Amino acid sequence: MHIVCVTVKVKPGMGDDFLKAIQENRAATRHEPGNIRFDILLSAEAAGVDDPEEYLLFEVYKTREDFTAHQQTAHYLKFRDTVAEMMAEPRKGAHYTVVEADPL
Amino acid sequence: MHIVCVTVKVKPGMGDDFLKAIQENRAATRHEPGNIRFDILLSAEAAGVDDPEEYLLFEVYKTREDFTAHQQTAHYLKFRDTVAEMMAEPRKGAHYTVVEADPL
Numbered sequence: 762m763h764i765v766c767v768t769v770k771v772k773p774g775m776g777d778d779f780l781k782a783i784q785e786n787r788a789a790t791r792h793e794p795g796n797i798r799f800d801i802l803l804s805a806e807a808a809g810v811d812d813p814e815e816y817l818l819f820e821v822y823k824t825r826e827d828f829t830a831h832q833q834t835a836h837y838l839k840f841r842d843t844v845a846e847m848m849a850e851p852r853k854g855a856h857y858t859v860v861e862a863d864p865l
Numbered sequence: 866m867h868i869v870c871v872t873v874k875v876k877p878g879m880g881d882d883f884l885k886a887i888q889e890n891r892a893a894t895r896h897e898p899g900n901i902r903f904d905i906l907l908s909a910e911a912a913g914v915d916d917p918e919e920y921l922l923f924e925v926y927k928t929r930e931d932f933t934a935h936q937q938t939a940h941y942l943k944f945r946d947t948v949a950e951m952m953a954e955p956r957k958g959a960h961y962t963v964v965e966a967d968p969l
């Protein structure tokens with residue numbers, strides 16, 4: 762099991778466009794054979810009018826290779842290009858393995 | 866649904882002690898009526914000998930109030946005190962709501 766947590770800060774005013782793009786990416790990713798889940802979470806703190814919206818993408822793949830394969834899909838590449846100009850700062854990805862968890 | 870992601874960096878040499886403490890905390894937390902899941906994840910990157918071990922705790926509660934209640938339980942307070950000296954840096958918690966996800 763390979764987990765990727767991606768933190769995304771979206772420029773003010775671009776939240777709706779980003780949401781559309783990430784939901785489209787999620788829907789396609791969930792059809793990848795190596796993807797187990799793809800949760801779109803919204804920060805419950807960064808809610809100020811002047812603050813960018815902050816998302817956490819909680820992505821689970823069977824293996825690290827399945828994540829690498831995800832990054833080569835047409836839907837991921839389209840997503841990456843579509844949102845490039847919406848980022849308030851570069852996305853941060855962190856990789857994890859499971860120590861102990863409920864079924865993912 | 867209220868999600869809390871806690872990033873923990875453990876001092877070198879204290880990984881085993883931390884793991885025991887967090888697993889004990891997880892087991893008790895999973896019996897709280899407001900807790901839905903409590904996943905212990907280990908960074909797949911911070912694996913150098915000189916680096917602290919880095920964990921992500923992915924905790925899901927029915928409501929924010931359930932998380933507040935969690936922080937007042939005996940097992941949480943014991944965990945907090947037990948690991949206080951094991952932290953390489955202060956823990957960072959981030960709160961999220963669900964936009965779109967598989968069942969949590």
